[in-house]
Amino acid sequence: MLAIGSAHGQGRKPTAATERLLFHRAHDALTQVIVADIFSPPVAARIYVYAHAAAYETLVLCQSGPYRSGAGQLPGLTPPPPLSLSGCQPALAATEALIAVGRTLVFSEKRLDELADQLWELASRQGYSAQTIVASRAVGKQMASHILAWAAGDQYRQTRSLRRYTPQKLPGAWLPTPPGYMAAVEPYWRRIRPLTLDSASHCRLQPPPPFGITPDNAFFKSARNVFDVCTNLTAEQRLIANYWDCNPFFLNTQGHMNFASKKLSPGGHWLAIAGQVSRQTNADLMKTSAAYFLTAVALMDGFISCWDGKYRYNVIRPETFINAHINENWRPLLQTPPFPEYPSGHSVISTASAVVLTSLFGPTLGFTDSTEVAYGLPVRRFQSFRQAADEASISRLYGGIHYREALDNGQLLGQQIGEQVLKRLQLLALPARK
Structure with missing residues (x-):
């Protein structure tokens, strides 16, 4: 990292560990607010990607190493003034x-x-002078203005004024689910500008099985599989389902009272993994920022592509189907999210995140994930990012909120998205050919 100007004040000199500590805490502070504000998973991913784009582009501007700017690689992103x-x-x-x-x-x-x-109080205690803090924050604010101008062109604001989505009353179509029967989340997210995809449907998603209600039908068999698996869950399967629940708005019902439990979004969980692995491997700040940014890009494009499939295929949730055609009293372990079933968002974004993190840290890096400790769950140990992604995917079957095809084809879609991110956004300069 290229230090510019005086960094320390009286008595002590800040270290690289101090720099990383402040950066991680900034990410954690943003996550706290995203959770408190109950942003949906796609919107949370949008916040994360622009925030980490600003951080990454600032570091690239100030370093003399091999990391490349996203300007000229991502649509609409230009070099800062x-x-x-x-x-x-x-x-x-x-x-x-x-x-x-x-x-x-x-x-x-x-x-x-x-x-x-x-x-900033911590930065001052760690030895940064008031002058350095003021000068550094001024640069950060200027970069933030540049990134926010870029973000303004992604069609998000325009989608806020589109009319409310009306569920289609057709056989096999998604309908709101209990307990809140909430409105569909982000039905127009496919219109948001992708970052490394040519369009929301750039990557190929296999269609789901044709809808049917007879026992010999493939769709019925998938629903029956959900019912059978969830009726015989082991303690470990229950733990896995709850560990990857990541429901930003869990609606509690007690009599006539409804209140929300706020949790981390799926994207927030994977960015927490990126941060933890950066700390566990003692990655420098530039690599740490690249890990956050690359993961956030995979999340952004993953949700755009996934949500395109959700509202294009508009598949009924297992809870609705099973109650109508198998067992009217059945309830899933997890609360069903308020949007169509196919494909599984966890399967898409977890696999895409695993692909890009593997490119930075390697395919066999084991890590400890303590993300869910704050929600009363134990730490989990994974042998690779792919193993974590596979577990996140199957958790949705255990939770009773997805059919198996949504998991398998969602992971195939996520793999394509992760590879496309790495193809279009090359953060590390390739060595010159001899």
Whole structure:
């Protein structure tokens, strides 16, 4: 990392570990607010990708190493205007860029400001001078403005004014599910600008089995498989289902009272894994930022592609089908999310995330994931990113909210998306040919 200007004040000199600590805490602060604001998984991914784009582009601007800007690689992203780096410390500037973008995209700006103030107090205690902090934050704010101007062109604002989605009353079509019978989440997400895909349908998704209600029909057999598996769950399968639940808005019902339990989104879980692995491998700040950013890009394109399939095929959820055609009293272990079933979002984004993280850290890296400890669940150990993705995928069958085809074909789609991200967004400069 290229340090620019004086970084330390009186008494102590900040270290590379301090830089990484501040950066990770900035990400964690943004996650806290995303959870509190109950953003849907696709919208959360959008917030994360622009926040980490700002951080990554700031670090690239200040480094002399092999990492390449996303400008010219991602649609609409141009190099930033000339920035004055006098007195700037890159890690602090990147931290500010991340927070400043996040602040604009969340609802609870005041809460994020409070968390950011704690970061800057920590930076001061760790030895950064007031002058360095001010100069670095100024650079971060300028980069944030540049990234936010790019984000404004992704069609998100336009989708906010589209009419409310009306469920189709057709055989096999998705209908809202209990307990809240909530409205469909992000039915127009396919219109959001992808980052490495040519369109929302760029990657090929196999169609689901044709709908049918007779016992010899393939669709009926898939639903029966969900019923049978969920009727005989082991303790480990229950744990796996709950571990990967990642429902940002779990609706609790007690009599006439309804209240929400707020949890991390699926994308938030995978970004937490990216952060934990960066710490566990002692990755430098540049590689850490690349891990967050590359994963966030995979999440963004994964949700765009997945949501295109969801509303194109509009498949009924197992809960609705099983109650109508197999057992009217059956309930899934997990609360059914409010959008069509096919394909499984966890399967798509987990596999895409595993592909890009494997490209950075290798196919056999084992890691410990403590993401769900805050929600009362134990740590889990994985031998590879792919093993974690496979477990995240099968968890949706154990939870009773997806058919097996949605998992298998969702993983195939996620693999394509991850490979496309790596093809279109090459963060590390390739060595020159001799």
